[in-house]
Amino acid sequence: MAELVGNLLVAQSGGPTSVINASVAGVIQEAGKHGMIEEIYGGLNGIFGILNEDLIDLNEERAKTIENLKYTPGPALGTCRYKIDFKKKPEHAAKEMDRLFEVFQAHNIRYFFYVGGNDSQDTSNKIHQEAVKRNYEMRVVGVPKTIDNDLPHTDHCPGFGSATKYNATTVMEIGMDVGGMATDEGSCCIIEVMGRTAGWIAAGTVLAKRFPSDPPHIILVPEVPLNEEAFLNKVKETVAALKYCVVVVGEGMKNAKGEYLDADASRMDAFGHPVLSGAAEHLAEVVQSKLNTKTRTVKLGYAQRSAAHLSSLRDIEEAVMCGEAAVRAAVDGRSGFMVKLVRSSDNPYHCATDLQDLNDIANAVHLIPREWISEDGFMPNEQLIQYARPLIEGEPKLQFDGGLPKYAQLDKMPVDKVLPARG
């Protein structure tokens, strides 16, 4: 394998996680060890910014800033939801691909790393294939990232552990609050978490449970369609026994007809738009109206994927590992792969990185196996607990300033543009 000398470009894509920057730090720190990698550039806002030639020089950043990126939420380079769409707009997409390779060529990019979820791995794959087709020597390796934990072929995804640590802690704390207020009247609290297709995020909150009567008492995952009657019975039973009930629901929860719970066409606002109040609000209305039990909702939303103040040290370390492994693979001549995590043991936990062909990633989604959930569908079982528990372990040492976490901020020294502006 001839040594490929040139510059590196790393970018981030899609919804961030608490540890998305840890992977970038891993890429930068590992790249610094390899002489054939000359400049280390960051692409701003993923493909979207790269098309605009918005690159920054990461070698100009302080080493300490790069180290602190590991503990910093939000995508430090910026992300996008932009897709080069060959299906819907083939001509436009072909032009964009041309532009992309103009940028790569103009800056002698020979190593390209894209940190992202399903769509972003697909983009990485297209770029790899184009490079081969164009005979442009460049090594493309995808770095996995998603709190949804739904990428196939990897044991789990960086970002999931931290989201789960935060969500499980939050559910535990809310449970102590609601449980402590429980009197004869009874009450219910419904907590909505992310996860459109897979229920990993909701399921992970089972870790808050140390005793059978602990919250959460019901966990609803999109993998098991809602049986409303059974759900209401379960809430009723729980309130009767404990005087309160804590429910966790994944936002992508569906009814028996396969429709999202919050897409209720009968509910329109004054403007004629459907009321998108969310799965938790929908369930709260059902519980309140059918059981007459006081019900409150919590919607963690973006908080759960940015709560770096409570990220998992193991998750951070693995996110770094994935970034490092991507660089090593590329230096070794590999292209068209995604880094994956392979677990060899739960206890003691042991996990290493390996590579998976990017062709195997697209259009596949990793769902919770049905046998990891109780028969009634309301609670993940010991298999899921064993899987998820090691992923939330360890706490990073945080720095605080004036009572708030102190996070890294890149200087973002721009790389001079050499191309005419995008047409």
Place this chain on the structure above:
Amino acid sequence: MAELVGNLLVAQSGGPTSVINASVAGVIQEAGKHGMIEEIYGGLNGIFGILNEDLIDLNEERAKTIENLKYTPGPALGTCRYKIDFKKKPEHAAKEMDRLFEVFQAHNIRYFFYVGGNDSQDTSNKIHQEAVKRNYEMRVVGVPKTIDNDLPHTDHCPGFGSATKYNATTVMEIGMDVGGMATDEGSCCIIEVMGRTAGWIAAGTVLAKRFPSDPPHIILVPEVPLNEEAFLNKVKETVAALKYCVVVVGEGMKNAKGEYLDADASRMDAFGHPVLSGAAEHLAEVVQSKLNTKTRTVKLGYAQRSAAHLSSLRDIEEAVMCGEAAVRAAVDGRSGFMVKLVRSSDNPYHCATDLQDLNDIANAVHLIPREWISEDGFMPNEQLIQYARPLIEGEPKLQFDGGLPKYAQLDKMPVDKVLPARG
């Protein structure tokens, strides 16, 4: 002043805070120093449980558990929303008061401490007045607690600092997430926090702002009615300038007519119930439909008053101080007071406890002074920042177990009941 020998009863009431148990720990630890206080009892679920003679022996708890209570969320003794209502049900209330004093007498309770907000201080006052009327020697001192920060006569309320530290951190982290994803499309995120009458909780998130362009970009407080047009203009301007806009809204936000934003009679669900989607959901619909800007919501709900994993050390220390001061005041012969915090200096911050007559607390609410908010009503100014900043300072050392915070749990050794069950 003759020494009053007898037993102590401490109880908690209303919506908990992250530090409500710290005040109880302060009461217990201080009480242990005074020989005239013999037994130290806890009342379960406030007045509601005391009426049922549900008392526990706090002297049986391990000293370490009591110390760890300072860092433990949820009301360790349980709370209630129960009120002895002399206005609506005078006869029933009189009977309940009789029962309450039967319980006090049966257990020789001579020191009573109620940790709570506005309603609970009112209850403390009624109990104090009844004790005087009945010539039953007992010292009653209220301990302030509410994340709402709306108790009058005290500089601030224990619980507010921790809620603000958590909320400001969350807003900062969400801002990094949303800001990092901002591309030309533009987006808006609306975060709903608590506060039905006063906007302190929403206003406190201004601490997340270190530079003028930092999130939050708009803070809506109930003290300033919503001007929808001006609000939409402000969102539009912000998105135009920064490509994103983070809004924080207090749940009690009202429109110009003085109605809650989420009480929109035109929006009914399939059962004919009004859709109580909350202030953030309401605003999101407005922004999305009128500006066509992608908008997402977060509703922190109970999380913000139970997130002890991110409580303020100063808040914990002051909550303990308030509990200790209550015991010292009672031992000194005072009754019918609430402990209050008196600030003598912002920088260096200095705050001490004092007492306020409970008659001064009822029916008064501490709102944000209008001059602490910008003229357009969308942002608290330097005066609020100076007030709130010291309250979020300091981080307690947390213990973790298996990746989750380890919180104290009381053994709750019951005190033998000596009265017939409540009729």
